Amino acid sequence: MATTDRNRRLLxxxxxxxxxxxxxxxxxxxxxxxxxxxxxxxxxxxxxxxPTIRTWMNDARGxxxxxxxxxxxxxxxxxxxxxxxxxxxxxxxxxxxxxxWQDYAVINAAAGAMQVIPPGIDPLAALSVFGVTGMTAYxxxxxxxxxxxxxxxxxxxAAGATGSVVGQLAKxxxxxxxxxxxxxxxxxxxxxxxxxxxxxxxYRTQNVATSLREQCPGGIDVxxxxxxxxxxxxxxxxxxxxxxxxxCGAISTYNDSGPVKGPxxxxxxxxxxxxxxxxxxxxYFDRFPEAQMAMASWVAEGRIKHSEHVVEGxxxxxxxxxxxxxxxxxxxxxxxxx
Amino acid sequence: MATTDRNRRLLxxxxxxxxxxxxxxxxxxxxxxxxxxxxxxxxxxxxxxxPTIRTWMNDARGxxxxxxxxxxxxxxxxxxxxxxxxxxxxxxxxxxxxxxWQDYAVINAAAGAMQVIPPGIDPLAALSVFGVTGMTAYxxxxxxxxxxxxxxxxxxxAAGATGSVVGQLAKxxxxxxxxxxxxxxxxxxxxxxxxxxxxxxxYRTQNVATSLREQCPGGIDVxxxxxxxxxxxxxxxxxxxxxxxxxCGAISTYNDSGPVKGPxxxxxxxxxxxxxxxxxxxxYFDRFPEAQMAMASWVAEGRIKHSEHVVEGxxxxxxxxxxxxxxxxxxxxxxxxx
Numbered sequence: 224m225a226t227t228d229r230n231r232r233l234l235x236x237x238x239x240x241x242x243x244x245x246x247x248x249x250x251x252x253x254x255x256x257x258x259x260x261x262x263x264x265x266x267x268x269x270x271x272x273x274p275t276i277r278t279w280m281n282d283a284r285g286x287x288x289x290x291x292x293x294x295x296x297x298x299x300x301x302x303x304x305x306x307x308x309x310x311x312x313x314x315x316x317x318x319x320x321x322x323x324w325q326d327y328a329v330i331n332a333a334a335g336a337m338q339v340i341p342p343g344i345d346p347l348a349a350l351s352v353f354g355v356t357g358m359t360a361y362x363x364x365x366x367x368x369x370x371x372x373x374x375x376x377x378x379x380x381a382a383g384a385t386g387s388v389v390g391q392l393a394k395x396x397x398x399x400x401x402x403x404x405x406x407x408x409x410x411x412x413x414x415x416x417x418x419x420x421x422x423x424x425x426y427r428t429q430n431v432a433t434s435l436r437e438q439c440p441g442g443i444d445v446x447x448x449x450x451x452x453x454x455x456x457x458x459x460x461x462x463x464x465x466x467x468x469x470x471c472g473a474i475s476t477y478n479d480s481g482p483v484k485g486p487x488x489x490x491x492x493x494x495x496x497x498x499x500x501x502x503x504x505x506x507y508f509d510r511f512p513e514a515q516m517a518m519a520s521w522v523a524e525g526r527i528k529h530s531e532h533v534v535e536g537x538x539x540x541x542x543x544x545x546x547x548x549x550x551x552x553x554x555x556x557x558x559x560x561x
Numbered sequence: 562m563a564t565t566d567r568n569r570r571l572l573x574x575x576x577x578x579x580x581x582x583x584x585x586x587x588x589x590x591x592x593x594x595x596x597x598x599x600x601x602x603x604x605x606x607x608x609x610x611x612p613t614i615r616t617w618m619n620d621a622r623g624x625x626x627x628x629x630x631x632x633x634x635x636x637x638x639x640x641x642x643x644x645x646x647x648x649x650x651x652x653x654x655x656x657x658x659x660x661x662w663q664d665y666a667v668i669n670a671a672a673g674a675m676q677v678i679p680p681g682i683d684p685l686a687a688l689s690v691f692g693v694t695g696m697t698a699y700x701x702x703x704x705x706x707x708x709x710x711x712x713x714x715x716x717x718x719a720a721g722a723t724g725s726v727v728g729q730l731a732k733x734x735x736x737x738x739x740x741x742x743x744x745x746x747x748x749x750x751x752x753x754x755x756x757x758x759x760x761x762x763x764y765r766t767q768n769v770a771t772s773l774r775e776q777c778p779g780g781i782d783v784x785x786x787x788x789x790x791x792x793x794x795x796x797x798x799x800x801x802x803x804x805x806x807x808x809c810g811a812i813s814t815y816n817d818s819g820p821v822k823g824p825x826x827x828x829x830x831x832x833x834x835x836x837x838x839x840x841x842x843x844x845y846f847d848r849f850p851e852a853q854m855a856m857a858s859w860v861a862e863g864r865i866k867h868s869e870h871v872v873e874g875x876x877x878x879x880x881x882x883x884x885x886x887x888x889x890x891x892x893x894x895x896x897x898x899x
Contacts, residue, residue, distance in 0.1 A: 286832050456823065470831050485794065485823025492839035493808050494624050499837045501830035 230255050231537055233324040235290045239280055241478045242548060243541045247280070248296060248324070250538060255327050262331030263312040265302035267322045271350045272534075272543045272556035273298065274449075277477045286503055296324040296540070299355060300560075301346045302337075304330075312339065317346060319354070324540050326560060351384050351555035352522060352529040353515050355504055359471060360388035360447075361514040362507045365396070367500050368445040368469040372397030375439045377458055379403075380449030380474060381423065382410035383547070384529075384555035389447045390420045391527045398445075402438045404431065404454060406550035413553060418528055432457045442466065442495075450475045452484070459488035462497045470501040478548055530554025537561070568593050569875055570663040573628045577618055579816045580886060581879045585618070586634060586662070588876060593665050600669030601650040603640035605660045609688045610872075610881045610894035611636065612787075615815045624841055634662040634878070637693060638898075639684045640675075642668075650677065655684060657692070662878050664898060689722050689893035690860060690867040691853050693842055697809060698726035698785075699852040700845045703734070705838050706783040706807040710735030713777045715796055717741075718787030718812060719761065720748035721885070722867075722893035727785045728758045729865045736783075740776045742769065742792060744888035751891060756866055770795045780804065780833075788813045790822070797826035800835045808839040816886055868892025875899070 229252040236249035258264045276298050279290045290297050300322030304312045312318065312330060320337030322328040330337050340349050351357060363385075364370050376393040380386040381403025393401045403414040403423045411423035424434040431454060435443070442463030448455050451473030458468065476483050492499060507514075521527040532552040534543040537560045546552040567590045574587035596602045614636050617628045628635050638660030642650045650656065650668060658675030660666040668675050678687050689695060701723075702708050714731040718724040719741025731739045741752040741761045749761035762772040769792055773781070780801030786793050789811030796806065814821050830837060845852075859865040870890040872881040875898045884890040 284832070451828065470827075472831070473828050476828065483825040483828060485825040485827055487821040487823040489808075489823055489827070489837070490789065490811050490814065490821060490839075492837065493810070493841065494622070494839070496840050496844060497838070499827070499830065500835070501828075501832070502834050503831065506834060 228255065229253065230325055230327040232295050232326070233537065233540060234293055235280060235296055237292065238282055239277075239478075240480050242545050243277070243280070248541055256329050258306065258308065258329040259331050261309050262307070262329055262334075263304045263309050263318075264306040265318055265320075265322065265328045265330060265337065266305045267300050267302040267326055267328055267560050269301045269346055269350055270322065270324060270537075270540055270543075270558040270560060271299040271301075271354060271356075272540065272547065272558060273356070274472050274474045274477060274547050276544060277548070286505070297321060298324055299350070300328075301340065301350055302328060311336075316340075317344075317349075319349060324537065326537065347531045347533070347555075347557060348522070348529060350557055351531055352388060352518055352527060354555075356384035356555055357388050357518055357529070358507065358511055358514055359504045360385045360392055361518065362504065362510070363469045363471050363502060364389050364392050364445070364447060366507070367502045368447060368467050370396050370398060370445050372399075374398045374444040375400040375402075375441060375463065376445045376447070377402045377404070377435065377439065377443050378447040378449070379426075379454050380472070381405050381414055381420070382553050383449060385471060386447070386449055387414070387418060387530065387554060388527060390414065391418055391521075393445070394419050395521060395526055400439060402435065404450075410550075410553055426454060432461070435461055445469065447471060448473070452476060456486040456488050459486050459491050459497075459499075462491055462495050464495050466495055466497045468497065468499040470499060474548060532556050534558050566593060567591065568663055568665045570633045570661075571875065571878060572631055573618060573634055575630065576620055577615075577816075578818050580883050581615070581618070586879055594667050596644065596646065596667040597669050599647050600645070600667055600672075601642045601647050601656075602644040603656055603658075603660065603666045603668060603675065604643045605638050605640040605664055605666055605898050607639045607684055607688055608660065608662060608875075608878055608881075608896040608898060609637040609639075609692060609694075610878065610885065610896060611694070612810050612812045612815060612885050614882060615886070624843070635659060636662055637688070638666075639678065639688055640666060649674075654678075655682075655687075657687060662875065664875065685869045685871070685893075685895060686860070686867060688895055689869055690726060690856055690865060694722035694893055695726050695856055695867070696845060696849055696852055697842045698723045698730055699856065700842065700848070701807045701809050701840060702727050702730050702783070702785060704845070705840045706785060706805050708734050708736060708783050710737075712736045712782035713738040713740075713779060713801065714783045714785065715740045715742070715773065715777065715781050716785040716787070717764075717792050718810070719743045719752055719758070720891050721787060723809060724785070724787055725752070725756060725868065725892060726865060728752065729756055729859075731783070732757050733859060733864055738777060740773065742788075748888075748891055764792060770799070773799055783807065785809060786811070790814060794824040794826050797824050797829050797835075797837075800829055800833050802833050804833055804835045806835065806837040808837060812886060870894050872896050
């Protein structure tokens with residue numbers, strides 16, 4: 224692979240209001256950084272484009288501090304070690320970590336470590352089904368949602384990187400009915416025909432409340448929420464006895480400014496003795512190996528399929544991020560840096 | 562005690578919009594009912610006035626069917642067995658059950674059983690601290706809220722029958738800080754001076770968000786919600802890592818018609834990995850004895866105090882119900898039927 228002698232970096236230029244646009248980031252070229260003693264230099268190859276990056280651009284309290292103005296946009300990625308002074312990293316190693324939106328990242332005491340990806344793992348799969356999005360599906364559905372045999376499971380953002388894995392995992396775990404919500408008929412067809420969902424609802428053209436009542440006549444045991452907004456409210460209203468809502472994301476609200484509309488049907492949690500719970504995948508890092516091994520065998524058996532939507536060029540990263548909010552992607556959005 | 566030869570009954574005349582009023586119930590006098598073979602006739606003495614009765618008056622999906630128009634208003638109460646053809650009940654027994662708002666209730670195969678109250682138990686305490694409201698505090702805080710030593714606990718409706726017990730239980734269980742929300746300075750003083758709450762906030766005169774930030778600088782570990790509305794939203798926004806919200810009631814919304822405003826800060830459940838869970842005390846019936854024994858010893862030791870607000874006269878039951886929504890009560894609201 225080619226390397227540049229300059230480090231292109233996308234810095235946060237201003238906090239976006241709504242979708243990111245041409246003014247949100249600023250491209251600068253800097254010298255390739257020095258990794259110093261006991262470190263490594265990483266040529267970034269692929270960026271993991273995740274909805275949470277949009278939340279880090281806001282000046283709001285979160286689970287990590289906001290990205291500062293003038294700071295490189297924060298995000299996960301995969302790169303190749305091109306220089307090293309550390310015994311832990313060899314030139315040629317593929318590594319995963321918080322690379323940021325740039326050509327070069329460093330590993331050292333100040334910048335932190337990265338995870339070496341075992342040889343033979345497809346880097347795209349490492350960012351999707353074996354990466355944070357796949358792990359989010361696994362621990363969210365199993366550990367928070369406590370999916371059980373015979374359950375009726377609904378997932379929103381179902382054609383996304385996490386949602387598509389959630390539905391397939393639910394079937395593997397014996398869910399009786401798995402319904403996905405997506406925004407195009409093509410995505411809905413993909414969910415049912417390729418991924419084995421029992422049904423899919425196009426939330427842009429169908430009445431979600433009516434469709435879910437038809438598909439889930441006994442109510443919803445687990446709702447895996449990637450979107451928030453009206454769909455969360457509808458699912459709260461249709462929750463079954465002892466139903467669980469896994470709060471993974473609220474993508475429908477991330478571009479909003481001002482107060483977020485809350486789900487008025489939350490009171491149904493009392494009626495059905497239900498539970499709504501949030502989680503962050505960072506709490507599960509030490510359990511990734513167990514999940515990755517399980518996922519690897521299901522992928523090998525063809526029981527879990529994954530899809531990546533690759534966008535070419537570092538400078539396309541902001542547009543790639545917007546795909547998550549316009550629904551322009553199917554599966555995991557990844558930027559191929561060069 | 563005197564008995565009447567007629568059975569005064571308060572029937573639901575029309576579904577209220579907002580608070581109940583003179584048109585909501587209709588007083589009728591009927592013959593004293595026949596309890597038949599293997600049954601008992603109960604002279605109702607005390608009615609337990611609970612917020613949930615208001616929700617049963619709406620024509621809305623709930624955990625039990627609505628009260629039908631023309632049906633006696635449903636509610637718990639305590640009465641005295643005055644005639645019996647059943648070996649399980651003796652004349653003079655005090656019994657607890659769903660008596661309804663009337664002078665006489667029957668126990669038989671069709672109407673269901675009632676629980677005999679052991680001799681020596683004060684009937685007012687049986688309806689409050691040892692009754693459904695006390696049990697609600699116990700299982701809600703311990704089983705759903707999983708209160709732990711060192712926790713910061715906030716309870717709304719703190720001067721009510723359930724809330725006042727919640728705060729005292731939290732202190733018994735080692736909570737470091739217990740803050741109650743109530744609607745008058747007198748109630749706030751009672752919580753702190755008599756019941757041992759660490760602090761109280763008058764939500765009518767103080768800024769709740771600011772006050773809670775001052776009292777709970779490390780965030781809220783357990784919020785026991787009796788009221789819903791803005792206070793729930795504020796507490797969601799101030800939840801500590803792994804915080805729990807126990808959804809017990811939503812008294813601020815029970816008189817509303819039309820859509821309920823949801824808590825926009827629900828997304829903070831993701832940030833703090835929090836949980837919001839509803840429960841119904843009916844699921845805990847088989848565990849009442851363990852809780853009642855524990856409560857009895859704490860009451861005997863003076864570690865749990867209880868207060869009853871007794872309203873005289875069956876015909877005052879609708880006004881007594883409104884006290885719960887205007888905040889006119891301190892402790893458990895009970896109607897002395899005669």
